Amino acid sequence: MSFIKQVLAVFVAFVLFVVLGILIIVALFSSGKEDVSAAVKENSVLRLTLDNEIIERESDKLFDGLLDPRGAASKIGLLELREAIQEAAVNDKIKGIVIEIKFANTGIATWKELRDELTAFKKSGKFIIAYGEMYTEAGYYLASVADEIYLPESGMLEFNGIGVNMLYFKNLLSKIGVKTEVFRVGKYKSAIEPLVNDHMSDEDREQVHLYINSLYSVMLNDIASSRNIPLASLKNISDSMLVRNAHDAKKYGLVTNVAYYDEMLSSLKKKLTVEPDQEIDFVSYKKIIKGKPEKTTSSEPHIAVLFANGEIQSGKGDNETIGSETFCTDLRRLREDKNVKAIVLRVNSPGGSALASDLIWREIMLAREVKPVIASMGNVAASGGYYIAMACDTIVASPATITGSIGVFGLLMNTEDLLNNKLGISTDREKTGLYSDLGSLTRPVTDAERMIIQNEVNAIYATFIRKAAEGRHTSVETIEVHASGRVWAGKDAKENNLIDVFGGMNDAVMLAAKAANMGEKYALVYYPEQKNQALIALMNAFSDDEEAKIKTFGAYYTHFKTLQSLPKYQGVQARIPYFMEIK
Template sequence: MREFFKYVFATIIGFIISLVIVSAIAIGIIAGIVSSIDDDNGAVLVSDNSVLYLNLDQAIVERTPHDGFANLAIIGAEGEKSIGFNDIIRSLEKAKTDDRIKCVYLSVSSPNAGFATMREVRNAMIDFKTSGKKIIAYSEVYTQGAYYLASVADKIYLNPEGALEFKGLSSKLMFFKGALDKLGIEAQIIRVGNYKSAVEPFITDKMSDKNREQVTAYLTGLYSTFLQGISESRKIDTIQLHQIADDYKIRQPKDAISYKMVDGLKYKDEVLDELKSLSGKKKKDNISSVTINDYAKSLSDHKDGGSKDKIAVIFANGDINGGEGDNETIGSEKISRSIRKARQDSSIKAIVLRVNSPGGSALASDVIWREIVLAKKVKPVIASFGDVAASGGYYIACAADSIFVQPNTITGSIGVFGIIPNFQNLLNTKLGITFDGVKTGQYADIMSVNRPMTAGERLIIQNDVNRVYESFISRVSDGRKKSKAYIDSIGGGRVWVGNDAVKIGLADRTGSFRDAINAAAKKAKVKDYAIVEYPEMLSPLKSLIKDGTDKIKTHYAKAELGESYRIYEQLKSAIAKSGVQTRMPFQIVIQ
């Protein structure tokens, strides 16, 4: 029945937007060709006495997408420009010693990045400052994430009529049980782990005690790292910062000055005059500037393009599923093939697995884990965790020789669950739809969604979930060299923040992405090496052909639903999941 409605709605939607899609593809192909010509023939010019414009309001992703169609208005790309965090880091490293770059202008209001990613970028800015070059930050509004980034600047300026948000962190979870009850849908749950709360939104209307315990722990950990970073940069005691947030003391722009959160209240023209002075320009002159995106394009992809030895960085980003995946999801086939290619290439001396994933399919996770085990037998494998490396995201990396996390990485969530919806009440009572049929075996229609599970079916599925959990903790036990009993005691689906993960042995040390690469090189005993990235990203044309329709649908859905789009996205994601899941227990929304 679910498939029936899916195809009906898909047909209607497809008919309505077919002309739009055809137009989008046609215009996109032309734009892509023009973009390709521009990219090939138009070198980025960096003038002397330039200001590096660091726009951190764009999406900061794992890898800069090679998307020639990113700026097409027809797919609503305005404001959706993105850059890989690794390109930001490489650019700041280069700019530190580039005589053409005199200073950095940091513009950030509401960054689109997780806390661990922001810390990577923040530390790169701190390193840039060791050159003696200045960072000037300006914004009309600083959200908390924006201020966390801006706090490293030599001067932080706020618009005289602007706002600085500093109130502490909060985490909200969304619960669907009330809606399901109204619709007559029962979520039948099979899980292992008291903390595996991914199923809670479907069976209750509030957080369980166990879930509240783990959310409180990881949110406190995130907040501690947040305050500590600001404290070190602004020379304000963490206790005082805590009090400022608790009492909501920054209510007016002048309050930000009083509590030394910013260095001045200025309009943008005044900030531009200061940037002119720092870059050796006169007031009447125009500023020579280069965006971080353009500057990154001018850099080589390799640390040493002439080196024979290589270190492979394999990016595992997004939900884990079977198949090929795409630039934003982890396909077990594509990632496994990349690991296998790196393992078999004798010029590649070590592998860094970069994970930013909440997990997904248990089977797909195990397929990737197997390739890591094989790779580790012939060369060093180091894992670097980003914002989230939980459940299946942890599963695929647990066999690595060493695991690096940021203090505010969210990881762990060693647990398994399955959800089988029962639509009987909705179909029979509310819609008047009934079913009848025949079968050749007692369990021929197991997993049916038009009736409740039988006791026998529940036992079969529970045993399967238990088996997957047993495999999960066994993999972690072998990889981390801990007893299964111990892994079970810190597992159970519980989520941990990076600092705590190191303390309990789920990770080896806190460190950056660059630290992980350096560790891989050291373990492989290589000094001069090139960095090669896997898997290959989809080209602009392939991306449009593969995902163009979805991008257009997503754009219009966002436009119509606004803030409610997140609710729609979560419901759609929940319905789409199939098979036993090793997935993060919830979507984190921190404000």
């Protein structure tokens, strides 16, 4: 029976290997670049269908549509959208843009950066038309830049302000027998509050109230400018929720046309002088990007744009996390590469490990000694995300970026009651020293241990604000006024000297080029190299990689291995009589 299983396993692996090989060959042959002029027909329109999450950039296109079963429903890259819009502005065959806004999801800073790109596009004299059946607040923010905004009669437009709803788990943890122990510095450091509170603290409510109002003021100012509506009137429309249907939206000037999709197409055909029975030549952003010439290679002088996306952690990272080991290696290579004349660090991170953040900070400081390093903040660059950004020569951020949160916290959970009384699992321990099992999840923290951990958290915070003061060329006392874990919108962060200038990635790149004396013509190369997540998942499915399993189960990996081995505990065993973990 065992032999048959082995033969079948080899056969299945062989078949998968052949299939994967065929997919790779097909993808390689189909991924060749075609000239934009050949890919785009005369009198075309760039159609941006925003129907999924908008992320910083997309993964490797080699296996698009082959390994991703969702195909066109994959996540949308801000970088790719911006490049397509820039190409559309200079391509004479493209007459304008139609934005179809569905349920795209992203942060307000990303919406603003995309919106600013569309605003720049309008300088070309070409049109922008927006169509949506259900505009969210953020979706309408983008649509408001258009020359014409369409909404069907039965459609909806949300325009009543933004709010924050928080979930709190204190009572849940109490019911299942889990006690939390928090160590923090900064009264505004609210990341752990959902675990220890059942409502917003006064400090958290204060900071949330300020930053959501700041974010909304950014949106309202941009909308008022685009729609030519007085700001006070626009705020009253929102506060009173005067727009409750499509006709209200037209009445108050938020949309230009109450019309259906086919009516929008008919109007567009007239604009393009296309016959009513002819089809409009729409071109997708993916097609434009595919048709663009190959980007500059790393062997030529260039500005390196290094993406720091996701939570910060020790070890290796991936497309969605910042691993200090791999990220520091990337920074080191860029620092030593003579073809890299400047570095733009694109930060979109809520933070993470204090140790990993500090290691990355050190590598950025070393890079600064050799070449300019400019930070470009995306939707969020807070806590650890701010820690790595503050090491740069200049910090560029959107007024809608969420940043700051200069604070530190630690968290321990005591699961003794859950294990003993709820699950019937007993624990016991033996140790060589008084603090050998410090951080154990199966007993309360002692007063002495509590003091040790809190002192360590205090020390990390002191390091954080000292380095922040050095990076912002100010005193520790000044930084502390705006620290204590407080979150700021970019609009307020600039007033508090936590950032330098407003702008997006384009602005950061221009600053880097100027600092490196590269003139107006410069090349860009993006790092790190994107990996196709579908391919990685497929390869991992047939791997016994222990590191991958450790990453999945974290601190509980050894316990997982113990449970996994229980079926083998049959008959006479020659092994130690209990599981023992050395810490």
